[in-house]
Amino acid sequence: MGSSGVLKVFTTRADTLFGATFMAIAAEHPLALAAAARDPELAAFVDECRRGSTMEADVATQEKKGLPTGLHVRHPFTGAPIEVWVANYVLMGYGEGAVMGVPAHDERDFEFAGRHGIPIVTVVKSKSGAYGKAVAPWIPAYGEHGITVDSGEFSGLESDAAVDAIAAALEARGLGAKRVQFRLRDWGISRQRYWGCPIPLIHCPACGDVPVPDKDLPVVLPEHLVPDGSGNPLAKTPEFVHCTCPQCGGPARRETDTMDTFVDSSWYFLRFACADNDEAMVDARAHYWLPVDQYIGGIEHAILHLLYSRFWTRVMRDLGLVQLDEPFAKLLTQGMVLNHIYYRHPEGGRRSYFNPADVEMRDGVPVLIADGKPVVHDGLGTMSKSKGNGVDPSKLIGEFGADTARLFMMFTAPPEQSLEWSDEGVQGAFRFIRRLWKAVHDLVSLGPLPSADFAALDMEQKALRRLAHETLAKVTDDIGRRHTFNTAIAATMELLNVATRTSTASAQGRAVVREAYEVIVLTLSPIIPHVTHALWQSLGHATALIEEPWPKPDPVALVRDEIELVVQVNGKLRGRVTVAAGAPEEVVRAAALAEENACRFMGGKPVRKVIIVPGKLVNIVV
């Protein structure tokens, strides 16, 4: 009933089409504007909606308001008239700016219908039997897939099948089609800020908006401006604003909006591959280097930056500038580092924030150390300039050195986890590096480092060698696959603990200990590069550590002669037995059943079942 006589809607739930009891359109929808022109009340409402926030969180929480347009459409299958409403929860920028209202199976429509007395028609029956008819109050099961009912020839289908059948039927009648709808909305890239990339346009009163000619690019920002906190300083800088029109040569005004920094972050990785090319955006080298093998970013970028950069890459692909669909092959999202937030809010003034390092607790009250007066604690939050709760690593580096600072931070938690900042424990990292340093030099001071006959090791040496190679395998996996640097570091600490206790009285002993130290030095080299570089040379190598290949564990060293198994009775740990590696199940079973403490707990009761987990445990069920 618009100009074409058709109201287009987009839905992901075509299976609920027979439950549509109203149509809801966005305030900016052409039909809404046309209706508003005839209805002052509606015009006021449309105006109110436009002024409102379009932020998703606001749209989702605000009251579901609406007014009827007085217009009706016909249901595509039943032909029944359906009233068209303007609703504040429908976004013009998504889909068609119009939705079919199915109160029985959509929470927003349900709330809207309840508020405006619109009928609720159930057309999907719950598969789990959670409900038969949608009645207030709303429960999430109403929105789930199920079996269609009261849907004419489409009744009795599972939701997915119903979507396909209804879509096919609509398509056959020329009333609709299936399509992929990306949740990609319009992106307003201009910002009223000084520090963005200039938008190269000139506004001429005679010629209109004129692009800056290629020969005058790039437009360079003035460097002497100081933002005064009110508006865009570029707009207050006449020498930047005043220019001549490239077309007519008359006086003109330079665009002062700059681009969102998201624009730059959407493709900088492409530019890095060919940063010296000042003739083109990218060249063939981008094709060689991209996609980025491993992208690391904060979890706060999980939506926006990643969405924009993937979108931008596809735009450049469509323009023939690059040949890839996805910019990043692998993604690691780091957790946020949180810190306490403290502020004061003077009456009539702006909030001022204080760094947690400048705040201490006195009698359970946070006070500013400088003046001893209280500050307000605003919980934990991500570190930000605006909240002033960041941490300057240079303090840590100055006191302990860069390697200790790095080791400490990597040891604290796995990178994907969010973390409350604390530098308690930095001493532990410092101590470990010093222990490693001393251990290596103690060994070197014993004289020239011999090589070992690994076939003739005693028990202690064999155990250390096995641990060294197990550690190497674990660290390789932790760093390369799991990215759990904290457990990789913990494993090297354990190896150092054992290695420093191993006797270096014999040449064999010194050789095995040396090998263990080399595993530690090589595997920690990405984390503490300076210390390990020096230690590598102390261990008698003329080469630079950074040139060394990553070592591989020796399968011979990994072999075990015997293994310890846990013995459980009814799932509770009662004892341990040691058996030969690869012992047959009967032997393992007999050993477990003979274990002293386990026998005590079996108490002579008949054994119902014995569960053997090879290499791990035996559980005796009585």
Place this chain on the structure above:
RNA sequence: GCCGGGAUGGCGGAACUGGUAGACGCGCCGGACUCAAAAUCCGGUUCUGGCGACAGAGUGUGGGUUCGAUUCCCUCUCCCGGCACCA
């Protein structure tokens, strides 16, 4: 409101595929060395009971599945992040 992640000793965390809860480190307690302190080294450290061997309890809450659950399923609570103009 919706989406994603999380909760384990005094603290950061470990337990990777349902199989020994608390690795490693911090802190704390005790000891050695020292005139003393720092540093270093040795021992202890989930809680409860016990001299001890050991036993009982225990991974935010409540329930379920299993021989066995921090791990899987359901419920609830709290915390962090995102929701398109902080980047």
